[in-house]
Structures are given as C-alpha cells and as structure tokens.
Amino acid sequence: MSALLSLSGLNRRFGGLAAVSDFSLALESGIVTALVGPNGAGKTTIFNLVTGNLRADSGQILLHDKPIIGLSPHRIARLGIARSFQDLRLFGHMSVLDNVRAATEPTSWFWQAGGAAARQQRRERVETALERTGLSGLTQARAIDLAYAERKFLSMARIIATGARIWLLDEPASGLDPRSRAQFVDLLRSATAEGVTVCLIEHNLDIVTEVADRIAFLDQGRKLAEGEPADIMQDKALAAIYFGDRT
Amino acid sequence: MIAYLVNLATLTTIFAVLATSLNILIGYGGIFSIAQAVFFGVGAYAAAQVALHVTPDLLVASAAGAGAAALLSICLALPALRVRDEYFVIASLGLQMLAVTVFTEATPITGGFGGLVGIPPASLLGLPLTDPNAMLAACLGFLVLVLVLTRVLMRGSFGRSLMAIRDNDTAAEALGKNVMVLKTLAVMLGCAYAGIGGALYSAQMQFINVESFTLDQSVLIMAMVIIGGTGTLIGPLVGTVLILLLPAALSFIPGIPPTEIGVVQQMIYGLVMTLLMIFRPGGLVTLRTRRQ
Amino acid sequence: MLFAQLVVAGIQTGLLYALTAAGFAIIFGATRIFHVAQGAAFALAGYAFLMSNAAGLAWPLAALLAVVVAVAFGVGMERWVYRPIQRHEASFFTVFVASFGVTIIAQSLIEVSFGRGFVTLSTPLTQARPLLPGLYVAPVFWIALAVTAALFLGLAVFLRFTRAGIGLRALSESPELLRSYGLSSSRLSVLAFAIGSALCVPGAILTAAVTGLQPSIGAHVMLISLAATIVGGIGSVSGAACGGLLLGIAENLSITLLNTQWSEAASFIVLFAFILLRPRGLFGLASTR
Numbered sequence: 021m022s023a024l025l026s027l028s029g030l031n032r033r034f035g036g037l038a039a040v041s042d043f044s045l046a047l048e049s050g051i052v053t054a055l056v057g058p059n060g061a062g063k064t065t066i067f068n069l070v071t072g073n074l075r076a077d078s079g080q081i082l083l084h085d086k087p088i089i090g091l092s093p094h095r096i097a098r099l100g101i102a103r104s105f106q107d108l109r110l111f112g113h114m115s116v117l118d119n120v121r122a123a124t125e126p127t128s129w130f131w132q133a134g135g136a137a138a139r140q141q142r143r144e145r146v147e148t149a150l151e152r153t154g155l156s157g158l159t160q161a162r163a164i165d166l167a168y169a170e171r172k173f174l175s176m177a178r179i180i181a182t183g184a185r186i187w188l189l190d191e192p193a194s195g196l197d198p199r200s201r202a203q204f205v206d207l208l209r210s211a212t213a214e215g216v217t218v219c220l221i222e223h224n225l226d227i228v229t230e231v232a233d234r235i236a237f238l239d240q241g242r243k244l245a246e247g248e249p250a251d252i253m254q255d256k257a258l259a260a261i262y263f264g265d266r267t
Numbered sequence: 268m269i270a271y272l273v274n275l276a277t278l279t280t281i282f283a284v285l286a287t288s289l290n291i292l293i294g295y296g297g298i299f300s301i302a303q304a305v306f307f308g309v310g311a312y313a314a315a316q317v318a319l320h321v322t323p324d325l326l327v328a329s330a331a332g333a334g335a336a337a338l339l340s341i342c343l344a345l346p347a348l349r350v351r352d353e354y355f356v357i358a359s360l361g362l363q364m365l366a367v368t369v370f371t372e373a374t375p376i377t378g379g380f381g382g383l384v385g386i387p388p389a390s391l392l393g394l395p396l397t398d399p400n401a402m403l404a405a406c407l408g409f410l411v412l413v414l415v416l417t418r419v420l421m422r423g424s425f426g427r428s429l430m431a432i433r434d435n436d437t438a439a440e441a442l443g444k445n446v447m448v449l450k451t452l453a454v455m456l457g458c459a460y461a462g463i464g465g466a467l468y469s470a471q472m473q474f475i476n477v478e479s480f481t482l483d484q485s486v487l488i489m490a491m492v493i494i495g496g497t498g499t500l501i502g503p504l505v506g507t508v509l510i511l512l513l514p515a516a517l518s519f520i521p522g523i524p525p526t527e528i529g530v531v532q533q534m535i536y537g538l539v540m541t542l543l544m545i546f547r548p549g550g551l552v553t554l555r556t557r558r559q
Numbered sequence: 560m561l562f563a564q565l566v567v568a569g570i571q572t573g574l575l576y577a578l579t580a581a582g583f584a585i586i587f588g589a590t591r592i593f594h595v596a597q598g599a600a601f602a603l604a605g606y607a608f609l610m611s612n613a614a615g616l617a618w619p620l621a622a623l624l625a626v627v628v629a630v631a632f633g634v635g636m637e638r639w640v641y642r643p644i645q646r647h648e649a650s651f652f653t654v655f656v657a658s659f660g661v662t663i664i665a666q667s668l669i670e671v672s673f674g675r676g677f678v679t680l681s682t683p684l685t686q687a688r689p690l691l692p693g694l695y696v697a698p699v700f701w702i703a704l705a706v707t708a709a710l711f712l713g714l715a716v717f718l719r720f721t722r723a724g725i726g727l728r729a730l731s732e733s734p735e736l737l738r739s740y741g742l743s744s745s746r747l748s749v750l751a752f753a754i755g756s757a758l759c760v761p762g763a764i765l766t767a768a769v770t771g772l773q774p775s776i777g778a779h780v781m782l783i784s785l786a787a788t789i790v791g792g793i794g795s796v797s798g799a800a801c802g803g804l805l806l807g808i809a810e811n812l813s814i815t816l817l818n819t820q821w822s823e824a825a826s827f828i829v830l831f832a833f834i835l836l837r838p839r840g841l842f843g844l845a846s847t848r
C-alpha cells in the first residue's frame with residue numbers, strides 16, 4: 021500500500037540558510053508520526069511546505085499519489101489536510117463556538133452549499149469537536165479570554181471540526197499541565213482509532229513515546245534517522261544532538 | 268422647525284447606511300479604508316445621472332448607484348488583497364485624493380466643481396416622494412433593508428469567514444477559506460451599500476457636488492463607525508446619531524460662535540477617537556464578553 | 560532655465576520632506592508605530608516658531624522652542640497614547656486611529672488659536688538672487704541644503720557609531736528583537752520619538768519662512784511623508800530621505816506639465832502604482848504579505 025501523504029526530496033532555503041534539505045517522509049494512514057529535533061531544525065518549515073504557505077525550492081509532495089505542490093493553502097486544506105500553529109492563531113475576537121463553526125464552512129460564497137442536511141451535519145461536527153476538547157461549557161467566551169490550555173484545545177477543536185483525515189500538529193501539547201496532557205493524549209488516541217493520520221511536532225519525549233508510532237529525527241534541515249520510537253530513543257548520537265551535547 | 272428635523276432625520280438615516288457600509292469593511296473585514304466617500308460619490312453621481320436621464324425611481328437609481336460603486340470597488344479590492352495594513356491605508360488615502368480630482372475634472376458626468384443640479388424629486392414604484400416625510404420613510408426602508416441583509420450575512424457563514432480572516436488570515440486559509448474571494452466580496456458589498464447611500468443622498472438633496480465626497484467626509488464616516496463600535500450592527504448607528512447631532516447640540520452651548528462650530532466639532536471627535544482607542548478600542552458599543 | 564529653476568525649487572522642498580520622512584521612518588523602524596501624527600508635530604513646531612518669533616523672541620531661541628515643542632509632542636504621544644494602547648492591544652488600526660485623532664485635534668486647536676489663514680515670516684533670506692543668468696536662488700536654499708546635509712551626516716554617525724544608535728538600528732532590522740529586548744527597548748522607543756520628532760523642525764521653520772503655514776499643513780506633510788516612506792520603502796531611513804527628495808522635485812516639475820489639480824493627483828497615481836507593483840519601495844526590504 022502506498023503512503024497517504026508522501027514527501028520526497030524537499031529542499032527549502034532562506035537566503036544562505038538551508039532550512040530543509042533533501043527531506044523525505046511517508047505518512048501512512050492511521051499512523052502517528054512524530055517530528056523531533058532541536059529548535060530551528062526545520063520542523064515548522066516542513067509543515068509550511070506541505071500546506072502551501074511556503075513553496076519548496078525542489079522536491080515533490082503527493083497526496084493520494086497526486087502532486088499538491090503549487091496549490092494555494094486553502095485548496096490544500098480543502099483536500100483534507102488540517103494543521104495547527106505553534107502560536108495557535110485563534111480568531112481572537114470571535115466566540116469559541118464561532119471559531120469552531122468557521123472550521124466547518126469552507127465555501128467562500130455568501131452561503132454554504134448543501135441545504136438543511138449539510139447544516140445538520142456541520143452542527144454535529146461542531147458539537148463533537150467541542151465535546152472532545154472539553155469546551156462545551158465555554159461556547160460564548162471570546163478566544164482571547166480563554167486560559168492557556170483552553171486555547172490549545174480550541175485550536176484542536178477547530179482541526180477536529182474540519183473533518184480532515186490528515187492532521188499536522190505543531191507542538192500541540194507544549195506547556196500543558198499533566199492532566200490536560202493526558203486529555204490531549206486521549207483525544208489523539210480516539211482520532212487515530214478512527215483512522216486519522218497524524219504528523220506531530222513535539223519536544224516532550226514522554227508524549228512522543230506515548231503516542232507516536234514512528235519518529236523522524238531532524239537536525240539542521242536534514243532527517244538524521246527515522247524508525248520505531250524504541251530504536252530512535254536508544255540512539256546515543258541522536259540524544260547527544262537533541263540534548264545539546266555536541267562534543 | 269419640523270421641516271428641519273425631518274431633514275436631519277433623513278440625513279441621519281442616509282449616513283447610517285454609509286456607516287454600516289464602512290463597518291462591513293473595517294469592522295467585519297478588517298479592511299481599513301479611508302476612501303468610503305469615494306463610493307458614496309460614485310453612487311450619488313450614477314444615481315443622479317439615472318434620475319436626470321432615465322427615471323426618477325429610487326429603486327432604479329439605488330441599483331445603479333450600488334452597481335457602479337461595486338464595480339469600481341475593484342480599485343479598493345486590489346490593494347486590499349495585495350498589501351499589508353500600513354500600505355493599504357495609504358493606498359485608500361491615495362484613492363480618495365485621486366477620486367476628488369476625477370470628480371472635479373470629469374465634468375460631463377459629474378458636472379465638475381459646480382456639480383449636478385436640478386435632480387428631479389424621486390419616486391418609488393410610481394409613488395412620488397416629494398413630501399419630505401415620504402422621503403424619510405423611503406430612506407428608513409432602505410436602511411432597514413441594509414441592516415437586515417447585513418445581519419443575515421454577518422451572522423451566517425460569510426460573516427464568520429470574514430471575521431476569521433480579519434482575526435488571522437493564515438489560520439483562515441488553513442481552514443479552507445479563500446481569502447481573495449471573500450475579501451473581494453466584502454469590499455464589493457460594503458461599497459455597494461455606500462453606493463445606495465449616495466443614491467439616497469442625491470435624491471434627498473437634489474443637488475450634489477464634489478464637496479460632499481472629500482477626505483473630510485471619509486474621515487467623518489470613519490469616526491461614526493469607530494466611535495459607535497466596529498463589528499456590531501448598532502454601533503455604527505449610535506455613532507452616526509452622535510456625530511450628526513453634535514453640531515446641533517453645540518449650537519445650543521453659549522459662547523461658541525457659529526463659525527467655529529465646525530472646528531469644535533472636529534476637535535471633539537478627534538479627541539473622542541483618541542480616548543476611545545486608549546480606553547475602549549472596540550468603540551462605545553462593544554460585544555460583551557460572556558464567560559461563564 | 561525654467562526647468563533648472565523648478566529643479567532648484569524642487570530640491571528645496573524635497574530636502575524638507577526628506578527630513579520629515581526620515582523622522583517618520585526612524586520612529587516606524589524602531590517601534591513599528593505608524594505615527595501619522597508626525598504631521599501634527601511639524602505643524603505645531605512651525606507655529607511655535609512663528610508665533611514666538613512674532614512675539615519678539617530671537618530666532619535661535621524660537622527655533623529651540625520649536626524643537627522643544629516637537630520633542631515634547633512626540634515623547635508625549637509615546638508615553639500617553641501609544642504605550643497605553645500597546646499595553647492592551649497593539650493592533651495597527653487602534654494605533655493608527657489614535658494617531659489620526661490627535662492629528663485632527665492638533666489641526667483644530669491651531670485653527671482656533673491662530674485662525675484659518677496663512678501666516679508667514681518675512682525675512683530677507685527668502686529673496687532670490689541670480690546665481691546664473693536666469694536662475695534665481697534664495698539664500699534659504701543654501702541654508703536648507705546645509706542644514707539637511709549636516710543633520711543627515713549627524714544622523715548617520717549617530718546610527719552607526721553610538722550604542723543607542725546601534726540599538727535603534729537593531730530594533731528596526733529584526734522586529735523580534737523588539738520583544739526580547741526587555742527594559743531598554745522602551746527607553747529606545749522614547750529616544751526614537753524624540754529624534755524623529757526633532758527632525759521635522761527644520762522643515763517646519765523653513766516652510767514657515769518660505770511659503771507660510773496654515774492649519775492643514777500638518778495633514779499635507781503627513782501625506783507627503785507617508786508617500787515618501789512608501790516610495791523609499793517602509794522603515795528605511797535613507798529610502799525615506801530619497802523618497803522625500805524625489806517627491807519634492809516631482810511635485811515642482813509636474814506643474815509645468817499638468818495643471819495643479821492633476822499634479823497632486825499624479826503623485827497619488829504614482830503612489831498607487833508603487834503600492835500595487837513594488838510595495839517594498841525603492842530600498843525597503845519589507846514585502847507583501
């Protein structure tokens with residue numbers, strides 16, 4: 021079976037800096053892949069390349085074996101790739117409910133297609149998303165008035181509500197307290213149980229070992245290793261890079 | 268006295284349409300234009316031409332005004348799609364200056380500096396609107412239409428998408444919003460409203476010239492929206508009433524010579540805008556934050 | 560010779576625009592605040608100079624007073640308007656509207672205090688003398704040239720060699736630094752406002768002497784410095800200076816080609832084209848979204 025989303029030979033430079041070099045990765049359906057690496061390794065840049073926010077200098081990105089490079093971000097999103105942002109980017113002055121509803125309404129016209137049936141379906145998606153993230157009680161609060169963990173979960177709720185089958189999550193659990201973190205892990209588990217494919221950027225190695233099926237290790241734009249969590253975690257050389265001991 | 272009040276009420280209604288039109292751009296779309304008087308003017312000239320040469324029917328004239336303004340709104344949509352906030356404000360300022368020149372020089376259409384005179388009294392579906400009260404009622408009718416349409420659209424997915432783009436356009440794109448289409452539609456809608464305002468204005472005044480479509484007018488409309496409250500339905504209405512009543516209120520205060528009322532009025536709304544931005548940036552009417 | 564005459568006049572206006580625009584660019588670069596009230600600082604400084612001079616103050620003292628007024632205005636804006644706003648929400652619109660509101664207040668205050676008409680200063684310095692056959696140049700031209708050159712030289716030295724100047728440039732080159740700079744970034748932003756506001760004083764004084772002042776001069780200067788900043792590239796000081804100079808020359812030359820109505824419009828057509836086609840300006844690094 022070929023991969024759901026496959027990146028091959030991606031390159032991206034910023035001036036003299038090679039942010040991503042010859043990067044390849046295959047995301048299999050229903051699998052959680054973690055991107056791990058020190059700050060500035062190029063993880064977020066890879067997401068930006070996939071979602072069309074940045075254009076790769078060279079390389080190929082295939083979704084269901086069709087190239088998506090060159091499509092604009094909203095088209096790629098409509099193909100079923102949802103992402104979160106490291107800095108969340110919530111719609112600050114809108115209510116929690118509207119933040120989530122907005123995620124279910126891609127059509128750029130004065131109204132949405134599909135009539136009552138589609139409306140009902142969207143409403144159900146919004147409800148599920150709010151329930152799973154524990155935000156059902158906060159629907160009328162503005163996003164900027166939320167507490168830190170609530171914001172993180174709102175960003176997840178938007179992703180759930182899109183109904184996308186591929187999730188790109190940029191440090192979704194950073195800064196969460198243990199209880200919220202457990203809630204997040206449950207959330208991710210139930211999504212993958214339904215066949216959602218996840219690519220996760222995460223610095224906390226405990227979470228990575230807990231949820232990831234595969235790990236790709238990056239440094240300075242290059243993929244240094246990829247494999248099962250157990251193998252990667254035992255690699256002394258990688259640990260040295262990750263924990264900053266480069267001697 | 269009654270005639271004066273009816274006239275003031277009609278003008279307030281017309282400016283309420285204008286403030287609502289700018290609110291679509293600033294409040295919902297986050298598109299900060301200081302050129303709304305341009306589209307007010309375009310609508311007014313188009314409607315006046317229709318009234319002079321085709322029919323005095325207010326519906327037809329409004330449709331012409333809205334259409335012309337929506338068509339020309341591409342001049343605003345183009346920079347709105349291409350450049351950042353700082354640049355866009357200046358582009359809209361440039362458009363405003365340019366438009367005043369065009370209005371003054373394009374004599375065949377706009378009557379030049381002298382303006383268009385003798386615009387026939389309007390009618391609505393065959394009923395004449397020569398009575399000021401009837402005209403007021405017609406204008407109120409248009410305002411209600413505009414408000415209802417605004418509420419329906421802004422409460423619906425279109426408004427949500429627009430506000431999402433206003434708050435964070437990258438995130439909106441990542442959720443599948445086509446920023447380009449949505450912004451263009453918002454600009455066209457807002458400018459079409461302004462065109463309707465222009466059509467009503469030309470029918471009410473029966474005379475229009477470039478003086479009504481200058482930067483000062485744009486700033487006045489902006490003040491109405493900002494003081495009243497951006498991104499709410501009633502905010503701009505409150506702002507309109509306050510700003511239009513201000514000169515009348517000032518004239519009752521002893522010690523201000525009538526020639527200085529304009530200046531004092533400007534000073535007051537400059538001051539109110541600045542103070543609001545410091546203490547209550549959402550304007551007088553803000554959405555309450557409901558946090559249980 | 561008309562052409563040469565207009566170029567000379569254009570350079571003279573352009574130099575004054577250049578200084579004001581450079582002030583605007585310094586403020587924007589260091590603080591990311593779109594300080595449209597820079598025009599108001601210009602007008603206030605000009606009126607302060609004219610009125611105190613007319614009241615019998617010797618001109619160097621009057622000029623000093625103008626500097627004090629401009630700097631106090633700029634620093635006051637930073638302290639009482641921008642800083643409170645940025646404490647709760649630093650959105651571009653909020654800052655812009657507040658600044659715009661202050662411009663309106665300043666203009667109407669001037670109108671109330673000094674009337675709507677032109678006020679001017681009569682001085683022998685503005686009487687033109689023949690330089691070449693057919694080319695008349697007033698001493699004030701050389702003054703403008705010398706003052707501008709001296710100030711830009713001083714500015715260049717300051718930005719390059721002093722700690723504070725290097726700090727300002729660092730802020731303008733990487734906005735992220737603004738956040739991680741901690742305490743002294745607020746002191747630097749006061750400094751940027753002081754310098755930026757002071758830079759519009761020579762222009763204000765010379766304009767008062769050459770063409771006279773009227774209340775709406777602030778709005779006009781604001782438009783020109785914004786335009787110069789765009790043409791030069793937002794945030795680039797040397798770009799703003801060149802932009803100002805170019806605009807001054809273009810404004811004067813276009814009078815020969817077009818009537819006055821269209822010459823102002825022409826500059827905005829150029830500006831519009833710049834924004835659409837080359838938003839990063841001639842020198843700037845900022846780009847479209």
Ligand SMILES: Nc1ncnc2c1ncn2[C@@H]1O[C@H](COP(=O)(O)OP(=O)(O)OP(=O)(O)O)[C@@H](O)[C@H]1O
Pocket residue numbers: 034037039057058059060061062063064065066106
């Ligand atoms: N738009 C851009 N322009 C210039 N340089 C960029 C841009 N985006 C990223 N970079 C640079 O590319 C490198 C990789 O950045 P990236 O954000 O992908 O790192 P990251 O792995 O996500 O790091 P972190 O863990 O800190 O989020 C960094 O050195 C960054 O400074």
Ligand SMILES: [Mg+2]
Pocket residue numbers: 063064065106190
């Ligand atoms: Mg990152």
